[in-house]
Amino acid sequence: MTGGTGSHTGGCLCGQVRYRVDAPIGDVAHCHCTMCRRASGAVAVTWFTVQPDAFTLTTGQLRSWQSSPGATRGFCPGCGCQITFQTDAAAGELDVTLATLDDADRHPAQRHIWTDSRLSWLTLDPDLPESGQE
Structure with missing residues (x-):
């Protein structure tokens, strides 16, 4: 059940x-790009998108890394998450890894993005819409 207030x-x-x-929680997408795979060590990363001012750190600070020109990833300096x-x-958009939500199970993916980079053997939510690039 994606969404909810x-x-x-x-x-x-x-x-x-x-x-x-x-x-x-909206615009939940499985990303298949090579950069997300390498940054996470996973075969795909599921993100949701919010406005930056809707996201507040309540404990700790993120360390940031510019993974490509104009793109910054925020991660925990302790565990690397x-x-x-x-x-x-x-x-005006901030993507947040869905799996880090306490209630991640309530927000299924709605689509696939960067499927041109998808691993050829991966089958994940085959009924969702796909976009080769995003």
Whole structure:
């Protein structure tokens, strides 16, 4: 059940970073790009998108890394858990890793993005719409 109003909380594996999102959870997408795979060590990364002012760190600070020109990833300096992604091209949007939400199970993916980079053997939510590039 994607959406819903109110507050959502989440955090990293070690607990050093905690956050709150004061917005509906929407635009949930499985990203298949090579950069997300390498940044996470996973075969795909599922993100949701909110306005940056809806995201508040409640504990700790994120360390940031510019993974490509105009793109910054935020992660826990303790355990390395990737939490945010933002690009200059979409400065009014902040992507947050869905799996770091405390209630992640309530927000299924709605689509696939960057499927041109998908691993050939991966089958994940085959009934969702796909976009080769995003």
